[in-house]
Amino acid sequence: MDAIVKKFPAGDGDNRPTQAEAEEAVRTLLRWAGDDINREGLLDTPKRVAKAYKELFSGYELDAEEALGRTFEDVGGYDDIVLVKDIPFFSHCEHHMVPIIGKAHVAYLPDGKVLGLSKIARVVEIFGRRLQTQETMTAQVSGAIDDALHPRGVAVMIEAEHMCMSMRGIQKQGSTTITTAFKGAFKTEPHEQVRFMTLIRGRG
Incomplete structure (x- = not known):
């Protein structure tokens, strides 16, 4: 990487x-x-x-802020949603050190500049390759993009299966945990959340 x-x-x-x-x-x-x-x-x-x-666990050696450092301002006036969905990731539960397997959907509303699309996947990878809770990882991804880009809004959804539930303890295979984080317009304007969810589910 x-x-x-x-x-x-x-x-x-x-x-x-x-x-x-x-x-x-x-x-x-x-x-x-x-x-x-x-x-x-x-x-x-x-x-x-x-x-x-x-x-x-190579994510501890990587800096998300620096990985997101370069932005592009020549966007031809584009100011609508940018969404990268179905980003696969593997992480590990910080409580039992067993795998978390999932995918992330990340969107933002530009305010004059955009990120390279690979940078969005990279920031998911950086935070995924650390001991995690899904809630923390969701907040970290949204916070890193918000800090680096200062967009009008950021939306993150993570869907994952936790092996600490599937392989041990309650042993319920196939259950999925969903977490979300919304900032800016995605938090204050309900229709932007609806649009984000609609695009993720493939009906947009």
């Missing part, structure tokens, strides 16, 4: 575990689960898990 790298969060960087310490933590979990870390199939698992986690 082509994105902006940032420093590890202040206060955490000095104490960040080494690769070897991360791999040893995986061995500890494997032993705790009751498996034999010396059997052939698990010999390289700690290294693979550490490598996978580095990719899955």
Whole structure:
């Protein structure tokens, strides 16, 4: 992914575990689960898990504000809704560290400038690749676009299945959680919300 790298969060960087310490933590979990870390199939698992986690949680290394930094003002007077829908993402629940699988729909009403469309998908990716609650992620995506672009309005809807509900606990497969965030005209003008929802559902 082509994105902006940032420093590890202040206060955490000095104490960040080494690769070897991360791999040893995986061995500890494997032993705790009751498996034999010396059997052939698990010999390289700690290294693979550490490598996978580095990719899955790469959002901590990326800065959404910088990724959204460039805007375009030559829009030919266009001031209507810009919507990117069905953006797939994978995240992880901060409570159980199991996957969240979903899609995001993001819209804004320009006020003289627009974003590159890939930037919208990128900001979803950045926040998705962190430990999350869906509510927080929804607010983060809308806030980042609002701060970067200062549009007349921002609308975000996230639909996701949480494996902490599907794989454990209540074990209800197929249930979907929907969260929304509205700013500016999308919050104050009901018809803009209706238009957003209509376009998402493919009836616009």
